[in-house]
Amino acid sequence: MYKNYKVLTVIPVILALLSVVFVSVNGLNQSIDVSGGTEITVIVPNNFDYSSLEKQYPDVDFKISTSSSAQYLDVKAGTNVDIDELRNSLAAALNTDDLSKLQYTEKQIGSTLSSNFWNQGFQAVGFAFLFMAIVVYAIFRTPVPSFAVILAAASDIVIAVGGMSLFGIPISTSTIAALLMLIGYSVDTDIMLTTRVLKRKSDTLENRINQSMKTGMTMSITTIVAMAVLYLVVSYIVPAAEMLKDISIVLLIGLIADLMLTWVTNVGILRYYVTELKKSK
């Protein structure tokens, strides 16, 4: 297997490239953070029938989600919908004169702010990545190992975005936060691996890699388990706290991809660097 490591190394990178293609074809769901509009979540009685509302507002997206204690109606409308009217119809359907008397959340974003958001979110991830790359280079000061860390982090973000496209997770404030967190988590294991391999002199290369893997797997698995739990708990208890749910699922996808990127791609490049490139110099 070790002979084939160079082939294996590129597989996750190819997966990342496929992700790019997939995202550009399939596109990303946009939350109202990006597209502008209104999102209303309200607790409704069991068996609440919203089909007449659906008929009345064909452009509006209605969705029911159920938790252990209640049933939530999630309403998403673009900027082209008259929100006051929609709110009144919704109140009428729920037999109340004022929605704010119910268990209710409403989020409304204007189109100027949402277009700003798109730019700023994009820039935030871009600059975060750039700053991270500079710091990583400053830490190792050798091009190839630094490049491996940065490549792994970049592929990781791209695969996470691919996962968002695949599962229809919208790009929003919370998922941008998740992508930024992912940069941190991804780099954590990569830095640990690179430091162990380059700085520890006493052991053989294989032992250093295996030791790092033991540590790194523990790091990743604790976070993966924590995120899986968070996802399940939030889905089951409060579907309305969508932010936490989105963050946990994006991190989950990214962290699983990170296992592959760190222990196949990054390890592969380091092994090549230590056994062949460094010796030839």
Add this chain to the structure above:
Amino acid sequence: MKLLKDKKVLFLLVCVVASILTIVFNGISFGVDLSGGSTIVLQTEKPVTEQEMGVITEILTSRLNTNGLSDVNVYSRGSEEIAIEIPESADLERIKKVIAQQGVFYATIDNVTAYTGKDVEYVEEPALTAAGYGVSFKLSSEGADNFANVSYGKGGYKVLLYLDEILISDPVLSPDLADGKPHPSQVITVAGSNPTKADEDQAWAIYTALKSGSLPVKVNIAYINSISPTLGEEFIKSSIIAGIIAFLAVATVIGIRYKTPKIVLPILITGASEVLLILGFASIIGWKLDLAAIAGIIATLGTSVDHQIVITDETLAGESKKVKRSIQRAFFIIFGAAATTIAAMSPLFLMSIGMLKGFAITTIAGVLFGVFISRPAFARIIRELLRKY
């Protein structure tokens, strides 16, 4: 017991105790997305000066107070955004009308301005008047004189009343009022004796505009987030439950890996102490915890556990003489990872995606507390414990 004499361990203990005391006595406040209430962000039509921003926030505060909301928090964000936090249930439709209007008011007769919002000296709350439902107000003597001059001999003409360039009322001037004498008492009626909710909102918007004056620029509502207090409580409760269950899951994983409470407990306790430090910090600076901040705390806890695993494994790997070097290497890894995390979060500060600031603040604070307070102490503790292990 020897551990308690260690400076780093002692420092962590002191900080944690200080945090707990701050949290107990100072309390932690939650943002409106957790505790219930509304956040509104207004955008000015063009960038304004600091001075104008001051005027805007002052007027908006007074408008909200005028409409019976006392505990509001109005602050500017940069030179184009004003954020408003209302920590209670409020009539959003009325609030939107009241704050989003610029409030430029004037009255014309036969295309001549008779008076403007500046001439209004006193306004009464919307009520039924002899002429119908509406707002009564008094003009200053100067304004009344001007009105007398403009209206003289114009009995039967319409008085056109404009608010933000929109005609809100056009009563016919009665000949009694067009006699050239000052008549300071005026009424704007918006409906007959049976006003609807929309009429009432309209009357309150007029009342508010006359009372608080006009904003220096037009503003638009860019963002509204409103959450009922009961749902907010659910959020807090479920975040805590999710946090505890996730914590237990982490405990299980490291329990399986290390199999001894001597290692597992210090990792968990140190992780929990970092959460306390962040909460204490939030309490001291009066930072309101919102959902984004909770995400930041989760991120910190994740990084914290990761880094303690690095320290533990380096300590376990180091031969008795080389432990010091192993720990040094662990800290090289940790400082590197912390620096990259901070680098990744910093754009959120530089670019003010307002809603993610809470996330950046808790994450960066958590990383710094971890690197300088809790992880050095953890390294000492684990070294001491493993010596006998």
